[in-house]
Amino acid sequence: MYSRYRSLSLASVVLALICWAGQASAQDAHDHGHDAAHDHEGHGDTAALSLNHGEQWATDEALRHGMIEIRAAVDMVTPAFDAGQLSTHQGHQLSEAVQGSVNTMIEQCKLPPEADANLHVILASLLAGAGAVASSPQSAEGVPALKEALETYGHYFNHPGWQADEHAGHSH
Numbered sequence: 001m002y003s004r005y006r007s008l009s010l011a012s013v014v015l016a017l018i019c020w021a022g023q024a025s026a027q028d029a030h031d032h033g034h035d036a037a038h039d040h041e042g043h044g045d046t047a048a049l050s051l052n053h054g055e056q057w058a059t060d061e062a063l064r065h066g067m068i069e070i071r072a073a074v075d076m077v078t079p080a081f082d083a084g085q086l087s088t089h090q091g092h093q094l095s096e097a098v099q100g101s102v103n104t105m106i107e108q109c110k111l112p113p114e115a116d117a118n119l120h121v122i123l124a125s126l127l128a129g130a131g132a133v134a135s136s137p138q139s140a141e142g143v144p145a146l147k148e149a150l151e152t153y154g155h156y157f158n159h160p161g162w163q164a165d166e167h168a169g170h171s172h
Helices: 001-030 059-083 090-110 113-135 143-156
Strands: none
Touching: 001 090, 059 090, 059 143, 090 143, 113 143
16 A cells, blocks of 8 residues: 555656646747746636637647556546545545556657646646545545546646546536
8 A cells, every 4th residue: 555655646746847848848838927927826727828929729649548557547436425425445446546647648648848847737636636536535625525536637738538527517
């Protein structure tokens, strides 16, 4: 069990470093005083996100595949979560699935620096949700946070056919 949390911590540190480097690169490439992506003190992670001149960011196959995997994993446990019955084992499985998909997306990333910087904000939210669901499966910072990150992804990234939560508004 220690190795799972250790790998989550390591993945979080690596993601934070990559995110920092990606945002620094994006800032160098697109240095405007009004850039909302870097004016986010006290506004939470989503304040760091921006659209590409009013349009969604392009995606590549690795990104789309990874996000579909994460959505499928979240959708699979949603009925148990909604019923208040998400087990510790299920929470760990979901956490590992999210971490694996995030790691693969990071390794295979081919996005331009500004799109990459925006993506890393979402990936950080996914990793935070994965950590929460591993430590407390029924936590509001777990499955609901993962769903919110998936919805945010759909708002900022052009992923044809993407629907973050196909069951939103439906009871299970």
